[in-house]
Amino acid sequence: MTDKKIIAVVGATGAQGGGLVRAILADKNGPFRARALTRDVNSPKARALAAAGAEVVSADVDDAATLRRAFEGAHGAFCVTFFWHHLSPEKELAEAASMAEAAKQTGVTHVIWSTLEDIRKFVPLDDDRMPTLMGKYKAPHFDAKGEANALFTQAGVPTTFLLTSFYWDNFVYFGSGPKRGPDGKLALVLPMGDRKLPAMAAEDIGKCAYGIFKRGKEFIGRTVGIAGEHLSGGEMAAKLTGALGEKVVYQDVPPEVYRSFGFPGADDLGNMFQFKRDFNDYYRGARSVEFSRSLNPELLSFDQWLKQNASKIPIEAAAG
Numbered sequence: 311m312t313d314k315k316i317i318a319v320v321g322a323t324g325a326q327g328g329g330l331v332r333a334i335l336a337d338k339n340g341p342f343r344a345r346a347l348t349r350d351v352n353s354p355k356a357r358a359l360a361a362a363g364a365e366v367v368s369a370d371v372d373d374a375a376t377l378r379r380a381f382e383g384a385h386g387a388f389c390v391t392f393f394w395h396h397l398s399p400e401k402e403l404a405e406a407a408s409m410a411e412a413a414k415q416t417g418v419t420h421v422i423w424s425t426l427e428d429i430r431k432f433v434p435l436d437d438d439r440m441p442t443l444m445g446k447y448k449a450p451h452f453d454a455k456g457e458a459n460a461l462f463t464q465a466g467v468p469t470t471f472l473l474t475s476f477y478w479d480n481f482v483y484f485g486s487g488p489k490r491g492p493d494g495k496l497a498l499v500l501p502m503g504d505r506k507l508p509a510m511a512a513e514d515i516g517k518c519a520y521g522i523f524k525r526g527k528e529f530i531g532r533t534v535g536i537a538g539e540h541l542s543g544g545e546m547a548a549k550l551t552g553a554l555g556e557k558v559v560y561q562d563v564p565p566e567v568y569r570s571f572g573f574p575g576a577d578d579l580g581n582m583f584q585f586k587r588d589f590n591d592y593y594r595g596a597r598s599v600e601f602s603r604s605l606n607p608e609l610l611s612f613d614q615w616l617k618q619n620a621s622k623i624p625i626e627a628a629a630g
């Protein structure tokens with residue numbers, strides 16, 4: 311038996327939740343043990359977490375009873391939604407509501423809700439600087455998370471609102487890495503102008519969340535933002551050049567061009583980058599690297615992340 315407190319981790323087989331589970335497991339003498347929630351306890355990722363020492367339990371955020379069972383007896387819960395699995399802000403809101411309700415019913419004493427800004431508070435729907443999407447959003451995957459903050463507050467759940475940052479891992483897994491242009495040259499295409507983009511290793515989100523749980527009640531009721539480094543497109547392109555051994559240029563495109571790229575969610579991401587560019591002082595101010603490092607002393611810089619991951623970035627071979 312152990313007197314360690316349980317942290318129930320939603321999305322445990324994914325990037326954010328996985329980082330938290332691994333952080334808990336790595337701190338062998340720490341105060342917590344990890345309960346990893348998954349829809350499939352037999353998947354390779356779930357089995358790997360169990361083999362590493364996590365309690366792996368079956369739960370689906372779309373099934374309230376399984377969620378309640380998984381939160382039962384937990385001290386803390388890490389709550390995250392999965393926008394890119396379904397592209398539905400309404401579903402994200404419903405999933406957040408289910409998690410808030412389950413945390414309330416089971417008396418969880420500290421929830422970390424992985425959230426983002428409701429961009430409509432900065433650019434109202436009738437402001438045509440950027441198009442309104444899906445009838446009532448500016449950037450649906452941001453807005454729904456920000457709107458969902460109130461669901462945790464209204465449920466009376468002791469919550470830390472964790473503002474995350476762009477994952478550098480998007481260069482590997484999300485198609486955001488350098489692309490070869492018609493001239494054969496590699497370009498990092500972002501609509502950020504000369505502004506800096508707070509970003510981080512996805513794994514560090516969970517590690518920072520672990521730091522928040524360890525600090526106890528300090529951040530309950532508060533919004534905290536995290537990032538590994540703030541870099542401009544030009545700075546990222548220079549670092550990519552060094553890591554990939556091939557010149558990468560930064561190609562600044564207008565947000566309207568980015569919105570027209572045609573991949574699922576391109577308009578949502580175009581609006582998101584426009585927000586990050588045009589409200590850059592606010593956006594960067596909300597995501598302190600120093601604070602993030604105080605939560606997670608192992609926080610990676612972009613150079614350190616590249617050292618571990620550059621070889622995984624898919625790069626189209628040069629013609630000829």
Ligand SMILES: NC(=O)c1ccc[n+]([C@@H]2O[C@H](COP(=O)([O-])OP(=O)(O)OC[C@H]3O[C@@H](n4cnc5c(N)ncnc54)[C@H](OP(=O)(O)O)[C@@H]3O)[C@@H](O)[C@H]2O)c1
Pocket residue numbers: 320321322323324325326327347348349350353356369370371372390391392393394395451474475476477478480484
């Ligand atoms: N990409 C970025 O730059 C970025 C930056 C900030 C925030 N975000 C946000 O991060 C969120 C995703 O987090 P992530 O990257 O950690 O996700 P992820 O790596 O895609 O993993 C999500 C995990 O959630 C689980 N899952 C999916 N649907 C579920 C359900 N109905 N019930 C229970 N578990 C479910 C899956 O596990 P099982 O299959 O094992 O159940 C999956 O492994 C998105 O909402 C996105 O907007 C992304």
